[in-house]
Amino acid sequence: MKKKYYLHRMNAPLEIHHVVYRLWVGESVREQSLLTQIMSWAFAQGATVISWSEDVDYYLLYEEERLFSGRDIIDFGLIQADITAAECVQHIKANDWDIFEKNLSQPKPFFDMMRIIYPQKVKFQLNSSQSSKLAGRQPERESPVLTEKSKNLSHNGEGQSSIISFI
Secondary structure, three states, X not given: OOEEEEEEOOOOOOOOOOEEEEEEEOOOHHHHHHHHHHHXXXXXXXXXXXXXXXXXXXXXXXXXXXXXXXXXXOOOXXXXXXXXHHHHHHHHHHOOHHHHHHOOOEOHHHHHHHHHHOHHHEEEOOOHXXXXXXXXXXXXXOOOOOEOOOOOOOOOOOOOOEEEOOO
């Protein structure tokens, strides 16, 4: 069984661009050894590593309210990522946190939720050549947003591909 920990690698209050990690650590001797390495690194760097509890959930809700009050759809909330103890130690040794954080994906349920909440932001695609002919212009270049792969291919929302416009 794995235990969940809160990891914030910055020695600073939470900001909009910071990543909150859900660190998963098993009960095995190997996993506990990795946790010891992580705790040692966190102490040296001033990072925060604490056992996840209901207090952490309330803290994150409070921080999201503080950071994102009065903002619109562009703000996704705090960036959160799941990471195992082995992956965490690997990033600590390589010191490649910035590269890892730049390649984080947005979960698919976020885009399903945006499609329901902000239907005016959704553009349905016919296909690129047909839509460009109808519009009489070149197809628009959309900003690429990484999304996680669909876990259930038989339920694809409305059955049509869609693009959420953040312009």
